[in-house]
Amino acid sequence: MLNVSPIPAFQDNYIWLITNNNHAVVVDPGAAAPVERVLAERGLTLEAMLITHHHHDHTGGVQALLAQWPHARVYAPAAERLPAPGSIALNDGDAVSLPELGLELEVMAVPGHTLGHIAYFAASPAPRDQVPQGQPLLFCGDTLFSGGCGRLFEGTPSQMYQSLSRLAALADDTRVYCTHEYTQANLAFCRAVEPNNPELKKYLQKVAKSRQQGVPTLPSSIGLEKAVNVFLRAHLAGVRAAAQAHEGAELIENIDVFAALRRWKDDF
Numbered sequence: 001m002l003n004v005s006p007i008p009a010f011q012d013n014y015i016w017l018i019t020n021n022n023h024a025v026v027v028d029p030g031a032a033a034p035v036e037r038v039l040a041e042r043g044l045t046l047e048a049m050l051i052t053h054h055h056h057d058h059t060g061g062v063q064a065l066l067a068q069w070p071h072a073r074v075y076a077p078a079a080e081r082l083p084a085p086g087s088i089a090l091n092d093g094d095a096v097s098l099p100e101l102g103l104e105l106e107v108m109a110v111p112g113h114t115l116g117h118i119a120y121f122a123a124s125p126a127p128r129d130q131v132p133q134g135q136p137l138l139f140c141g142d143t144l145f146s147g148g149c150g151r152l153f154e155g156t157p158s159q160m161y162q163s164l165s166r167l168a169a170l171a172d173d174t175r176v177y178c179t180h181e182y183t184q185a186n187l188a189f190c191r192a193v194e195p196n197n198p199e200l201k202k203y204l205q206k207v208a209k210s211r212q213q214g215v216p217t218l219p220s221s222i223g224l225e226k227a228v229n230v231f232l233r234a235h236l237a238g239v240r241a242a243a244q245a246h247e248g249a250e251l252i253e254n255i256d257v258f259a260a261l262r263r264w265k266d267d268f
């Protein structure tokens with residue numbers, strides 16, 4: 001049975017572990033030790049590593065894991081420095097086959113946070129799998145967070161807006177596996193932009209409770225993010241008005257609203 005679970009790393013990273021029976025794949029292993037610990041505890045074999053972008057907190061564990069698991073395949077964006085010799089370089093539209101898990105993933109180019117950033121999407125995890133209930137899966141690295149989006153370290157606001165628009169077009173029930181537990185701080189910003197969004201109020205309460213209990217707020221879903229995440233709501237009149245008021249200037253295009261929100265959040 002397919003299962004996805006978080007391995008916490010560093011301050012607030014999640015390394016997502018995808019398993020089926022004793023076969024394991026990890027997404028963005030920034031550190032090897034916490035992954036090794038879970039693999040050993042659960043008697044799992046590491047078959048592959050999926051990398052979304054080149055930042056060290058997403059790739060730092062690759063070499064040490066390869067030393068332990070020399071047959072594990074490493075998938076990474078073709079447009080960025082590969083994390084290890086022999087990595088399989090991926091471009092937009094490529095397919096990643098993980099037969100050990102019975103899982104097929106599609107590669108989506110989502111530049112913005114970094115220029116070569118990719119996401120991995122499974123439109124239909126095998127129906128026999130009960131967890132996560134056959135819903136589509138998205139591993140989006142540092143592109144989309146719950147209530148937020150990645151900082152624009154390399155790309156332009158236009159690139160990031162297009163990348164997020166592509167993700168927002170996925171099915172509402174797509175489970176979104178972000179790489180950082182930033183949700184609570186992100187939602188404080190969303191509340192500053194949209195203080196009267198009822199879905200946001202509900203979600204804020206739920207997230208506060210999860211954090212009190214030390215439970216991850218992830219995965220999220222595309223439907224939820226479209227309802228609460230201001231970076232997916234730049235086309236709405238209320239969000240535009242708030243961005244204009246903060247910017248002190250008229251914002252004509254959705255992308256200008258998005259860019260203003262990103263600047264606002266950078267200083268929030």
Ligand SMILES: [Zn+2]
Nearest residue numbers: 053055113142
């Ligand atoms: Zn990053």
